[in-house]
Amino acid sequence: xxxxxxxxxxxxxxxxxxxxxxQTQGELTENGRKQAHEVAKKMADTEIDVxxxxxxxxxxxxxAIIAEPHGKEVVTTPLLRERDWGSFTGRxxxxxxxVKPWPKDIESIDTLKARAKEFLNLIRKSYPNxxxxxxxxxxxxxxxxxxxxxxxxxDITRMENxxxxxxxx
Numbered sequence: 001x002x003x004x005x006x007x008x009x010x011x012x013x014x015x016x017x018x019x020x021x022x023q024t025q026g027e028l029t030e031n032g033r034k035q036a037h038e039v040a041k042k043m044a045d046t047e048i049d050v051x052x053x054x055x056x057x058x059x060x061x062x063x064a065i066i067a068e069p070h071g072k073e074v075v076t077t078p079l080l081r082e083r084d085w086g087s088f089t090g091r092x093x094x095x096x097x098x099v100k101p102w103p104k105d106i107e108s109i110d111t112l113k114a115r116a117k118e119f120l121n122l123i124r125k126s127y128p129n130x131x132x133x134x135x136x137x138x139x140x141x142x143x144x145x146x147x148x149x150x151x152x153x154x155d156i157t158r159m160e161n162x163x164x165x166x167x168x169x
Contacts, residue, residue: 002169004123005048005133008141008159009062010035015161018093021137022085026058035162036065043164044069049130052123054080054137062162063135079119082137083107109143109153116143124169141165 010032014021028036039062048070053063055076063074086105088096119140123132136144138159146153148167159165 002124002127002129003131004167004169005043005046005131006141006144006165006167007039007062007066007133007135008138008161008163009054009059009135011161012058020085020088020091020093020096021058021082022089023056023081023083024089025056028058028061032058032062032161033065036062039162039164040066040069043133047131048072048133050075050127050132051135052077052080052132053135054078054082054140056081056137059135059137063133066133066135077119077122079115079122080134080136080140083112083139083143112140112143113147113153116140116147119144120147120169 010028012021012026012032013029014026016029043066051063051067051070051072052075053059055078059080060074060076067074084107086107087103088106123134141159142153142156145156145165149156
C-alpha cells in the first residue's frame with residue numbers, strides 16, 4: 001500500500017489578487033510561506049519517504065519548506081502542473097465567469113484527467129509501499145481525486161491553499 005499526502009501549494013500573490021495563474025510560476029505570499037511552515041511543523045514527525053511537486057515555483061517552494069525538516073530533496077514532475085488556462089492565463093478571474101464559449105486553447109478536462117491518471121500510476125509504480133507527499137495545484141489535485149474516487153470533478157470539494165488530503169493507493 002502506498003500512502004499519498006496530496007497538498008495544494010500555499011497562497012500566492014495571484015491567489016490574493018484573483019488572477020488566473022495556470023501554468024505560470026507564481027510566487028508565494030508571506031502567508032503562503034507561513035502556511036507551508038505550519039504543514040511542515042504538523043508533519044515533522046510523519047514518516048515520509050518521497051517529496052514530489054509540480055515543477056512550477058509556487059508548488060516547489062511549498063514542498064521544499066515541508067521537506068526541509070525531513071532532510072529530503074524534492075522531485076518535480078510536470079504531471080502535477082496546474083491546468084493550462086490558455087488565453088485565460090493572467091486574467092482577473094471574476095471577469096471570466098460569463099465568457100462563453102471558452103477559448104479552445106484551454107486544456108480539456110479529459111486531458112487533465114488523463115494527466116492525473118498518469119500521475120497516480122507513476123506514484124503506484126515508482127513508490128510502492130512508500131509514503132509520498134505531493135504538492136500540486138487546485139485543479140490538478142481535483143482531477144487526481146476525481147480519478148481516484150471515480151467521480152466527476154464537480155463532485156470533489158475544492159482544496160484550500162496548503163490543505164492536505166490523504167489517499168491510499
